[in-house]
Every structure is written in C-alpha cells, then in structure tokens.
Amino acid sequence: MVSSTSVVKIISKCFVKPKTITEKAKEPYHLSPLEHVMLSMHYIQKGLLFIKPSFAKSDDAKVFMQTFLQKLKDSLAASLVHFYLLAGRLSTLKTDNPRSYSVFVDCNNSPGAGFIHAESDLSVSDIVGSKYVPLAVQSFFDHYKALNCDGHTMSLLSVKVTELVDGVFIGISMNHSTGDGSSFWQFFNSLSEIFMDSQEQTIENNNDNNNKFLCLKNPPIFREVSGPICSLPLVEPDESISLSLSETPVVKERMFHFSSETVKLLKSKANQDCGMTKISSFQSVTAFIWRSITRARKLGNDQETTCRLAAGNRSRMKPPLPIGHFGVHISPVQATMKTGSLLENEFGRAALKLHQAVTEHTEEKISSEIDRWLKSFLKFGGLFSPNLVHVGSSPRFNMYGCEFGMGKAVAVRSGYGGKYDGKVTAYPGREGGGSIDLEVCLLPEFMEALESDQEFMSLVSSSS
Template identity: 45%
Template sequence: MTSSAVQRVSECFIKPINPIHESNHICYLTTWDIAMSSMHYIQKGLLFKKPTPPNNQQNFINNLLEKLKHSLSIALFHFYPLSGHLVTHKTQDPPAYNIFVDCSNNNSGAKFIYATLNMTVSDILTPIHVPPIVESFFDLNKIVNHDGHTMPLLSIQITELLDGVFIGCSMNHHIADGTSYWNFFNTWSEIFQAEDHGVPISHQPFHNRWFPNGYGPLINLPFKHHDEFISRFEKPELRERFFHFTTESIAKLKAKANIESNTNKISSFQSLSAHVWRCVTRARGLAKDRKTSCQLAINNRPRMEPQLPEEYFGSCINTVSAEASVGELVENDLGWAAWKVHVAVVEYDDIKVRKIVKEWLECPVIFQVKRHFDPLSVAMISSPRFNMYGNEFGMGKAVAVLSGYANKCDGNVTAYEGREGGGSSDLEICLSHDAMTNLELDETFLSTVSFTNPFYVSSS
C-alpha cells in the first residue's frame, strides 16, 4: 500500500439555492433528537471508481465538484435544517433551557471540502481490516452533536484518489437518523442525475416534528449548562472488518432460526443479529454467568399510530434489547436467541414508544456511550434496507460504502446493503484485537460468511 495522507485542497460553504421561507426559520427538536446531544455525527460515504479513463483528470474533477456543489445547493433547499446551526435559549425567570435549530438565511450553510489522497481504490479495499486512513475521508471526527452550535450541521468531503473518488458525509445526529441520512443522500443523487433541476424530487422530506399531546414545540430541559449532559467519547483501539452475507446464507439462517423456534415469525435481520450476537459472545470468551445483550437501533416511524411518514426528517429512533446470560446464549441454539431478539422488536409498539417518551420528558436522559452502552453487548445499527448503492454521481455504481470514526466501540455492528442486492448484507464489525481474532477462527461463523471481497474493485 502506498504511504500517504489525505491533503485538503479547498473548502467552502454551500447555502440553499433559494431563500428559506420565514415560517421555516426555526426547527424544533424532539425528545429523540435531544437525547443524541452527546453522540458523534453520522459518518457514511460512498467510494466510486473514476470513469476509465477520464480524458482529462483535472477537467473531470473540476466538473464533478461544480456539479456536486450545485446539486447540493438544491438539495439543501429541501433539507434546509442541514444548512442551519444549533441555538440554546436560557432564561432565569421563568427558568428555561431550550435547544433548537436556527434555519434562517443568514447561516453559512453546509461545509464542502475537496481533498486528495495518493492511494488507489484497491489500497482501501484490499486489506482484510479497514485501514485507518478511511477515518480521514470524513470531516468533524470526534465532534459531538451539541457542537453544532459552532460547527456546521452537515459537512461533505470529496476525496480524490488516484483512480477513484470518495464522497463522505458527516451529518449532525441531532436532526437526522439513518433513514433521514439516506433520504438526503438519495435525493442529492437524484438531483445530480436530473437534467432538469426544476423537476420535483420523488421523496419530499417531512419537517413537522412529532411531539406528544401537551408538549412542544420547545422542550424545557432541567440543565443550567451543557457540561451537565455532554461528555466526549474516544474510540478504543479496535479491529474493524467487513463480512459479507449472501442472500442464500441469510435465508438459511432465517430458516434455521424459525425451525428451531417452531415459528415463521422471525425475520431475516433478527436471525442475522442473533447469529452475530452468539458468535461474538463466544469470541469474547466470557464467563457463563456474565450478562450480555443484543441491542438494536429501531425506527419509531412505522410503530407510531398513526404512522409517521418514511420521509419524516429527524432523529426518530430508539434502542431495544434482548438479554441473556453468556451460558444461556451459547448453550441454546440460534432459534432460542433469535426468538428473544424477535420478542424485543415486536413488543416495541406505539404504547411502548409513548411510554418511553413520557418517562423521558419527566426525567430527560442524554445518551452517553460510556454510561449507557453495555460493554458485553452487540449493538446492531444502520439497516441493509437503506438505499445505498442506488446513489450515482456520474461515475456509475459505487464500489463500497464505508463509515468514519463516529460512535464506534467494541461490539458495534453496522449493517449495509450488499452491493449485489437481493437481500444480501455486509456487516462492519468492530471488536478488540483478541475477540476479532477468535471470531475469524469461529467455524460456525465462518460457515455463514463469504470471504470473497464484498466490494467489487475493477482491474482497469
């Protein structure tokens, strides 16, 4: 691999193409949004091969950058909170502490960075474990969401490799979750590809935030200073590796889980989550009496009554958890574990969502990785259902989806759409060195993964 570092060439700020209407100058934050104050930004991005061969490399990248900036400006008009900044309003009489987004037209907008790297696509994708250089493909590393008071809420970094281009996006988790993130990315791609930029977008974001009756739009927090609820999280030393699960492999896991549980209700992702939970727990070599859990990020939108639209723009997620002792988990079969995961998911309904929101309003809790993340757990985040490889920016289909520094800890598992589609999935698993080594030797785990490179790297 070529030894190199990412070099920033230029940066600027992109504002919405048209002024934001006065009625939209304030974006209020919900309980779900505010709870993310101490988490990192979302960091995901797409790696593309350059067209082969560009007739003129400099003309190609210049044209690409200008078109990306223009289409981003249009996208920001639709996703206008991303061009704003956070504001805290405090009063002593009566006492109040409120956080919201200022979306007025005097904001700087989204940050746009152009950088270069003297490496190839193969240099990034060939190593078994994700190379550390990938973290440099993203801006705002280690920044927490509350820093959006002074930092941009969206930062785009375009990194030009020798034979490729990486489009990395750092988005404030206060105002967006994975569903919102990929809706933005899909819309940006749609605008980029449209010859007529006046054509309406296919999935207009829904900006009316949900609050329970009697609350909102401003939520009063029981704090006097942000030091009371903000902490900084440093990622521990980890090994990060992608494992590819084919459509057939996932179907076998699902069938096995349902047969062993004598049901047909366990989903593909619940089966896959339970399988990873069991394998990672074995790899950690924990005592049988220790407690472990499988935590899953869960979308509130379809669980509300009435349902919130899929285009609801905000951080609209929570976490559900299946728990067991290490002994129970490893001595019982896959179906036993998958059923526990299934129950945790199906019990999370409208009544449960509203109960959690009510309890939060009575006693607000800001999520802290060190305090609230179970170090013996497996945390399943993101979703293989998100449209990742449908995003194109004039360079064909992406060769890989990669993530940055943000919110990674031991036991973190990020789910991605498999590049070949059809229900396949790539899991990016983060573990301590010893646990990863043991997982890579686990025969049960090895029998379910494909060790061909999950990402396609053209030889041209």
C-alpha cells in the same frame, strides 16, 4: 497494504447555502425530546466509494474533477432547498422561569453546509482489498470526533469529496440530532437524484432547468413547530454529556459479507428452531453475530450479555408517520440473556428473544423510554459495556442507489463516529438479493477469536 504515511490533502473548503431560501427556513426549528437526547452522540458519517470513469484516469482527470465538483456543489445547493435544516446551526434558547433550555436549528445565522475537496494517494484496492478497514478511511469525512452538540459552531452537514488515484469517495457527515439513518440516506439519495437529473439535462442541452431542483421523488416531510417542543432543566448541554467518546480504545474494523443464500439459511434455521415463521432475516443475522461475538469474548456462563438494535419508530406511531418524515425517529430495542443460555441453547432462541423485543417496541413503550431518558439525563447509557453488541443502520436503506454519474458504488464505508468494541453496522450487500454486509468493530483480541471461529467464518466471506 495501506501505508501509514498515506495522507489526505485538503485542496479547498467552502460553505454552500440553499439555492433559494424558503419561508420555513427563516423560522427556528426546535428539536424534539428524542433529538435532544442525541446531542451527546457522534455525527452520522457514511460514504460511498466509486471507481473513477475510464476517461477520467487520463489527461482529462483534472477537467473531470472540476466539472464533477461544480455539479455536486450545485446539486447540494438545490438539495438544501428541500433539506433546509442541514444548512443551519444549532442554537440554545434559555428561560429563567423556570430555568430551562431547549435547542433549535437556526438557518438565519449560518454560512451553510460544508463542502470539501481533498486528494489522497490511496487507490480503490487499498480500501476494498485490505483485510481490515484502513484507519485512513476516517480521513475521508469532515467533523472528526465531533459530537452533535458541536453543531452550535460546526456545520450540521458536510460533504467531503476525496479524489483517489483511481476512484472518488463521497463522505457525508450529518448531525444526528437533526435526522436518523433513514433521513440521512433520504438526503444522500436526493442529492444523487438531483445530480443525475442535472446531468441528463446537460446532455439534452435543455436550458429550461431553473425549476428542476424543485421536484424530488421522495421529498422530506418536516413537522410543524411553533415553539419549543420540550424544555430541559438548565444544565449546559456540554455539561450533561455522559459519553467520553474521544477516549474509546482503538478497535479492529472488518467487513463481513452474508450472501442471500446464507441469510435465507439463517432465517430458516431460526424459525425452524422456534416452530414459527415470523422471525425476520435481519433478526436472524443479528442473533448469529450476537452469539459469535459473545463466544469470541469468552464470557463466563453466568455473565449477562445484551444485544441492542436501533429500531425505526415511524411505522409504530399512531397514526404512523410517513417514511419520508425527516428527523430522529429511532430508539433502542434490546434483548439480554445469560451467556450460557445464549450459547448452549439452539440458535433460534436468541433470534426469538430479539423478535419478541422488536414486537414489544410499541408507541407506549417508546414514549415512556424517552421520558425516562430526559428525566434522568441518560444518553443511551451503557454504550461501552464490555458485554454489549450494538447493531446500527439497516440493510434496507437504498445505499447503492446513489450513483452520481459514476455507476454503482464499489463499497459503503463509515467514519470515526460511534465506533467501539461490539459496534456492528449493517449495510445491504452490493449484489442485492437480500444479501447483507456487517461492519464489525472489536478489540484486537476479540477480532482474532472471531476470525478463528469456524462456525462463524464458514458462513461469511470478506466483503468488498
């Protein structure tokens, strides 16, 4: 059990700039309309937990960490050559006629990305062996409770390395107005790729590695911008923020594992109920958690409940955007049902509602929704609806491909950002094969009810 006195001690802090400054990095990079909408959200905070190599648990531990930190810092500087936006700061451009503002990334007036080394008296088993995710995990990330608009004064990216008794946690906080989950994991994988390449070159004693950082398997693609993409009526960004995220109640957070066999079972059941084959695995798992959480909340049959997904838009654009297109290219897709209809009908009906919502998520609908948000200053409103289940992230992201010379991570964990009653975050299962982990956040009484639900608990296990 994690002690309430466990602390994370900061050892050092610094900023890291790109290894070289490209011409693109000298120009302002204006946010898109959807990226303006994200200014009121939290930073993305995701991290990986590794077991410390056996040789690093002895007297060589200090040497290992010193070498590891320097190599990671060098890899970050190389990565920022490609992901130059993440070394900048936000800035606001105001005009008088008409009176409006737009936000852009300024890489010229910034000390760079954050880099922090910390230590904790916790062990790997304290993190993965607890029934609930310990609150201490939130201390493994920088920018606690920060909103994206805080990127005017805070770094847009911060890497925090926390040394545990027998492990290492790499936690990354990235401003959500610069990129979505796909862009976040593209950066994380690129950082690991450059780290591993530099390690291989060291082993091979190859001194001609000055240009190695210029190559990436999946380099980011940035749009061309020559000026503001959109201008909003002159209301200071912090005045238009509608979310009091710092006042959200404390929730219980637990990891639930769906094996590949369970995922296949749910998909088969959903499609069989509806007499079709097009409902996906993730839509089926999402429908299952939607029903389970709604049942745990004990809502009246006539009350409405909504399940919302963060859907990727790249493939839905005309023409489609490449998968490596950096930025925010997501928007919410949701289905709403009466509680009685959701729980009393076959499981497949809920999965079909989600499938239909995803199918109808076209470029035309995406564009009209963004216009509506901008005109009415809605900031993904309704986050704290008592009847909402919001599923974020994706089990398709290559999270366990980031190794940093320590082998496959033991687990993925997230920070404070965006956690409230009914928030569910999806990860790939560590063993692969289509397995899925869900990070579920619920008020204590709802979590207790979910854990007492025999139908739910019979299909899941506690995730690492």
